[in-house]
Amino acid sequence: MDNQLIKQPILEIRNLKTWFPIKRGIMARTEGYVKAVDGISMHLYKGETLGLVGESGCGKTTLGRTLLRLEEPQKGKILFLGKNLLDLKRKKLKKMRKKIQMIFQDPLTSLNPRMNVLDIVTEGLVEYKIIKNNKEDHAKRLMKEVGLDENSIYRYPHEFSGGQRQRISIARSISLKPDLLVCDEPVSALDVSVQAQIINLLLDLRDSYNLSYIFISHDISIVSNIANRIAVMYLGKIVEQGPAFDIINNPMHPYTKALINAVPTPGIYKKKKIVLKGETPSPSSPPPGCNFHTRCPEVMDICGKIEPQELKTEMRQVWCHLYKG
Amino acid sequence: MSKKLLEIDKLTVSFETDEGVFKAVDDVSFHIKNNEIVGLIGESGCGKSVTALSILRLIPSPAGRIEKGRIIFSSKDLLKLDIREMKKIRGNAVSIIFQEPAAALSPLHKIGQQMIEGLMLHKNISKKTAWNIAESWLKKVSIPDAGERMFSYPYQLSGGMQQRVIIAMALMLTPDLVIADEPTTALDVTTQAQVFELIKELRQSHTSILLITHDIGVIWEMCDRAVVMYASRIVEEGNINDIFSKPAHPYTKGLLKSVPKLSTDAERLMPIHGYVPSPFNYPSGCYFRDRCPQAFDRCKKEKPQLVDLGNGHKTACFLV
Numbered sequence: 001m002d003n004q005l006i007k008q009p010i011l012e013i014r015n016l017k018t019w020f021p022i023k024r025g026i027m028a029r030t031e032g033y034v035k036a037v038d039g040i041s042m043h044l045y046k047g048e049t050l051g052l053v054g055e056s057g058c059g060k061t062t063l064g065r066t067l068l069r070l071e072e073p074q075k076g077k078i079l080f081l082g083k084n085l086l087d088l089k090r091k092k093l094k095k096m097r098k099k100i101q102m103i104f105q106d107p108l109t110s111l112n113p114r115m116n117v118l119d120i121v122t123e124g125l126v127e128y129k130i131i132k133n134n135k136e137d138h139a140k141r142l143m144k145e146v147g148l149d150e151n152s153i154y155r156y157p158h159e160f161s162g163g164q165r166q167r168i169s170i171a172r173s174i175s176l177k178p179d180l181l182v183c184d185e186p187v188s189a190l191d192v193s194v195q196a197q198i199i200n201l202l203l204d205l206r207d208s209y210n211l212s213y214i215f216i217s218h219d220i221s222i223v224s225n226i227a228n229r230i231a232v233m234y235l236g237k238i239v240e241q242g243p244a245f246d247i248i249n250n251p252m253h254p255y256t257k258a259l260i261n262a263v264p265t266p267g268i269y270k271k272k273k274i275v276l277k278g279e280t281p282s283p284s285s286p287p288p289g290c291n292f293h294t295r296c297p298e299v300m301d302i303c304g305k306i307e308p309q310e311l312k313t314e315m316r317q318v319w320c321h322l323y324k325g
Numbered sequence: 326m327s328k329k330l331l332e333i334d335k336l337t338v339s340f341e342t343d344e345g346v347f348k349a350v351d352d353v354s355f356h357i358k359n360n361e362i363v364g365l366i367g368e369s370g371c372g373k374s375v376t377a378l379s380i381l382r383l384i385p386s387p388a389g390r391i392e393k394g395r396i397i398f399s400s401k402d403l404l405k406l407d408i409r410e411m412k413k414i415r416g417n418a419v420s421i422i423f424q425e426p427a428a429a430l431s432p433l434h435k436i437g438q439q440m441i442e443g444l445m446l447h448k449n450i451s452k453k454t455a456w457n458i459a460e461s462w463l464k465k466v467s468i469p470d471a472g473e474r475m476f477s478y479p480y481q482l483s484g485g486m487q488q489r490v491i492i493a494m495a496l497m498l499t500p501d502l503v504i505a506d507e508p509t510t511a512l513d514v515t516t517q518a519q520v521f522e523l524i525k526e527l528r529q530s531h532t533s534i535l536l537i538t539h540d541i542g543v544i545w546e547m548c549d550r551a552v553v554m555y556a557s558r559i560v561e562e563g564n565i566n567d568i569f570s571k572p573a574h575p576y577t578k579g580l581l582k583s584v585p586k587l588s589t590d591a592e593r594l595m596p597i598h599g600y601v602p603s604p605f606n607y608p609s610g611c612y613f614r615d616r617c618p619q620a621f622d623r624c625k626k627e628k629p630q631l632v633d634l635g636n637g638h639k640t641a642c643f644l645v
């Protein structure tokens with residue numbers, strides 16, 4: 001294989017900022033911003049899975065939606081296959097959209113209640129003129145792939161259980177065989193045995209189609225089962241990034257440590273938790289210095305004053321004053 | 326021994342669809358005592374939410390119908406109450422945290438407005454007091470800028486924040502029983518831990534909880550007892566230590582093995598092989614038979630009934 005090609009990331013994000021204006025009063029004056037994504041840089045190679053983990057409200061979904069341009073960023077670059085998505089006009093963007101698909105967090109709001117499953121899972125195939133007839137066969141194949149009864153294609157979303165609905169949206173998103181799949185909590189609504197099946201399915205699809213995933217999840221144990229690399233987010237920023245094995249077995253950032261420690265694991269005894277104290281700070285006025293310092297169990301004097309710089313080794317990056325280059 | 330707060334007795338719920346009628350919940354019986362946290366676990370579509378909705382008689386009709394059974398809550402059969410009495414129970418004595426936030430929050434109204442409605446209705450307090458209570462509960466579920474967020478619309482909150490709003494709405498009514506249907510599926514472990522601390526505090530003040538979840542780790546950390554469902558029926562029930570240390574039903578055993586562990590070993594997860602059968606095509610005999618590694622002749626012919634193994638540990642399998 002051509003080495004140049006492998007080294008070229010399929011996706012590269014540079015200093016991305018997606019801020020939501022806070023408007024108040026009759027004049028709807030902007031009085032500040034929710035800094036949901038606040039200066040994120042990352043990259044993704046072909047066939048690779050990047051796991052994105054972090055606290056509820058830290059900006060994971062916003063980052064995913066920005067990649068599909070469902071949110072407009074304030075600043076930054078999104079290079080997909082070498083092109084800056086933010087420069088693309090409508091027609092080109094539509095073409096690109098076929099290559100980037102997203103599975104959404106809440107299946108109920110992302111599935112059209114008035115369409116039956118047959119139409120939902122084949123919508124993309126029809127829209128992009130990939131199939132004309134035998135919609136039924138395609139729908140049945142997709143249903144089977146995600147572990148649903150192929151005879152239920154004429155049913156409507158509300159007739160399925162929560163978990164079944166999420167499988168329907170997974171079927172829809174893989175129908176176009178995209179290059180990049182942004183999975184926003186794709187298995188959170190599923191029970192463990194189905195989670196395992198879906199993760200294995202995603203792994204199979206990754207191998208056979210050389211798919212790349214951004215796998216967003218608040219659950220680091222699930223991420224550890226699918227990701228090659230993991231990026232840990234806190235309050236709009238990445239605090240640590242590296243190969244999955246290293247992050248799990250040797251977390252460096254105190255927030256990552258807390259995240260890994262809090263995973264409930266069935267076993268013989270109930271372990272002592274590091275429960276993070278204090279309120280989650282506001283993303284519209286993040287704490288100065290290190291934005292984790294208000295809750296960090298290892299906080300030092302310097303942390304509230306100076307923002308930690310990136311410490312970079314070959315494969316890994318961490319932003320924390322505990323580590324010096 | 327504390328008293329039974331809720332007792333579900335032989336509940337059977339069916340749905341009518343274009344393809345015909347099927348049972349979503351079949352002959353389900355279990356109970357919840359005062360101050361107890363009971364976990365309800367099982368594969369997607371097995372009937373957990375339908376069971377939960379039945380308790381408050383929220384099964385969508387005419388498609389769904391409670392065919393038989395009794396639901397005794399504080400010595401009253403809820404299935405016999407008239408609508409007015411039932412409305413008093415909902416939210417006040419029993420509140421439910423719905424599985425999907427989107428279904429529980431109106432997209433058109435601000436969070437604060439939606440929160441105070443229930444409070445004013447059930448607690449007979451002024452708008453101002455209700456507002457303060459609601460805001461304090463937003464803080465308790467770790468939502469930053471709670472005061473500000475009262476004025477937000479649901480779409481302006483993240484998935485997990487919406488879920489926490491729903492949790493706050495259910496808990497702030499301080500009911501006797503909280504039915505929590507997958508309450509923390511959208512929450513990261515640290516936020517989840519905070520919410521669970523809150524739920525445990527509530528238990529101290531005499532609230533019982535029915536916790537529906539697919540997360541076995543959560544069942545382990547939170548519950549006193551667990552009920553395992555498969556394909557509309559209960560297959561195992563018992564206290565937590567029994568369920569985890571000596572699971573009796575092959576389905577429960579499979580479930581425990583398929584938990585994603587925190588590790589990056591290249592090893593694949595071990596899901597239970599095969600798929601949940603469609604409710605129209607349940608196999609004869611034991612419903613788990615098609616997927617059971619230990620199935621034998623008898624499993625084809627007869628339906629196993631729940632057998633008591635002692636200490637309230639029950640299972641429906643011919644192997645015991």
Ligand SMILES: Nc1ncnc2c1ncn2[C@@H]1O[C@H](COP(=O)(O)OP(=O)(O)OP(=O)(O)O)[C@@H](O)[C@H]1O
Pocket residue numbers: 158159160161162163164191340341342349367368369370371372373374375376385388389424539604
């Ligand atoms: N309104 C409805 N109309 C028809 N069938 C329904 C309806 N609601 C639920 N069902 C069916 O009833 C069965 C049980 O559904 P239920 O929602 O209780 O599952 P669940 O155990 O909560 O699953 P999950 O873990 O996915 O939430 C499923 O087969 C589902 O498709």
Ligand SMILES: Nc1ncnc2c1ncn2[C@@H]1O[C@H](COP(=O)(O)OP(=O)(O)OP(=O)(O)O)[C@@H](O)[C@H]1O
Pocket residue numbers: 020034035036054055056057058059060061062063105218283480481482483484485486511512513
């Ligand atoms: N449309 C919007 N308008 C205003 N604020 C928004 C909007 N969408 C998201 N936000 C805010 O941006 C922040 C990040 O939200 P986001 O949905 O990206 O979080 P998340 O990491 O996906 O959380 P979760 O794990 O709970 O889904 C939150 O504070 C949220 O309230």
Ligand code: SF4
Pocket residue numbers: 253254255290291292293294296297298299300303308319320321322
């Ligand atoms: S920089 Fe300081 S406050 Fe921030 S994570 Fe490191 S030790 Fe904690």
Ligand code: SF4
Pocket residue numbers: 574575576611612613614615617618619620621624629641642643644
């Ligand atoms: S009754 Fe038979 S098929 Fe059913 S779980 Fe037991 S051994 Fe398996």
Ligand SMILES: [Mg+2]
Pocket residue numbers: 060061062105184483484485
């Ligand atoms: Mg999200």
Ligand SMILES: [Mg+2]
Pocket residue numbers: 161162163373374375424506
């Ligand atoms: Mg459910």
